[in-house]
Amino acid sequence: MTTCFARAALAGNPSDGYGGAVVALPLRELGAVASVEESDTFTVRAHDRSLHRLLTAAAEEYEARVGPIDGGVLSAITTVPRSVGLAGSSALVVSALRALASTNAHRWDPIDLAEAALAVERDRLGIEAGLQDRLVQAAGAPVVMEFDPVSFRALRSPIDLPLFVAWSTSDAEPSNTLHRSLRRRFDAGDEHVRTSMVGLAGQARAAAAAIERGDLRGLATAINRTFELRALMVEIDRTTRALADVGRRAGAAMNSAGSGGSVVGLVPTVDHLARVGDAYESAGFDFLEVG
Structure with missing residues (x-):
C-alpha cells in the first residue's frame, strides 16, 4: 500500500500553471491509499465511475512512462473530501502511481512523479490543473516551488506554525x-x-x-x-x-x-x-x- 496526502497552498497560488511560485504543505490528517493485489491480469477495482476513470488513466500513464504492467488489481480509498480544493483527485493519482511503481521497484523522482500525475488529469482526462498540487504531494513535505523552470525546496521553520x-x-x-x-x-x-x-x-x-x-x-x-x-x-x-x-x-x-x-x-x-x-x-x- 502507498499513501499520498491532501495539500493546502499557503501563498502564490494559482501561479503554478503560469511560470510562478507557490508555497504549500501536505495535510497528513487527510490522504489517499492505493494498493495493487496479486493477479495474473491487470484490472482496476473502484467503487464509483469517477475513481475508476482516475485509476485507469493513472495506469495508462504509468505504462506510457515506465513500461507494461504485468498484472494486479489496482484499487484506492481516500479520506480527502472531494471537490473542495484540497487536491483529493491528485492524491488518488499520486498514490496509484506509487503503488504501481512498487510492483516492479521503480523509483520515482519527485518532479517526474508530479509531471506524470498532472498528465493523468490534464492530458488524459481533460482537467485543467497546475503542477503545484502534485509536486508538494510528491515531495511529501512543506515546500516552496518554482515553475520556470520547475524546482522545489523543502521548508523548515524554527517555530511551530499555527x-x-x-x-x-x-x-x-x-x-x-x-x-x-x-x-x-x-x-x-x-x-x-x-x-x-x-x-x-x-x-x-x-x-x-x-x-x-x-x-x-x-x-x-x-x-x-x-x-x-x-x-x-x-x-x-x-x-x-x-x-x-x-x-x-x-x-x-x-x-x-x-x-x-x-x-x-x-x-x-x-x-x-x-x-x-x-x-x-x-x-x-x-x-x-x-x-
Whole structure:
C-alpha cells in the first residue's frame, strides 16, 4: 500500500500553471491509499465511475512512462473530501502511481512523479490543473516551488506554525471550473492576469522566507496578500468568501487552500486555534488543525 496526502497552498497560488511560485504543505490528517493485489491480469477495482476513470488513466500513464504492467488489481480509498480544493483527485493519482511503481521497484523522482500525475488529469482526462498540487504531494513535505523552470525546496521553520484548514462539502465546486477561465484569459494576453501572476509568485517567495525565519507576521502578510491578488483576478465564490470571513473575524490570516471551497489560515498562537475552530463549527463548516 502507498499513501499520498491532501495539500493546502499557503501563498502564490494559482501561479503554478503560469511560470510562478507557490508555497504549500501536505495535510497528513487527510490522504489517499492505493494498493495493487496479486493477479495474473491487470484490472482496476473502484467503487464509483469517477475513481475508476482516475485509476485507469493513472495506469495508462504509468505504462506510457515506465513500461507494461504485468498484472494486479489496482484499487484506492481516500479520506480527502472531494471537490473542495484540497487536491483529493491528485492524491488518488499520486498514490496509484506509487503503488504501481512498487510492483516492479521503480523509483520515482519527485518532479517526474508530479509531471506524470498532472498528465493523468490534464492530458488524459481533460482537467485543467497546475503542477503545484502534485509536486508538494510528491515531495511529501512543506515546500516552496518554482515553475520556470520547475524546482522545489523543502521548508523548515524554527517555530511551530499555527495553521488550519476549513471547508464546506455542501457547496463544493471542482477546481477545473476556475482554472479553465484563468487559462483562457492568460492565453488571450489579459495583462491584468499576467501581472497578478507575477505578484502571486512574489508572495510565495516572501512566505518561504518568513517560514524559514519563523516570522509569523510576515507569513500572515503573504497569505493575506495572495488572497487579495486572487480576488482581483477572479470572483471569489460565495462559499470561499464565507469561509475566509469566519477566519478573519476570529483573527486569522486567510487564503484559498486551492480552488473549490476550502481555505487555509494562520493565527498568532497555537492556543488561538481552539477559538477559530469553535467559530467554524458554529458556522457549520469543517475545520482541521494542521499538524
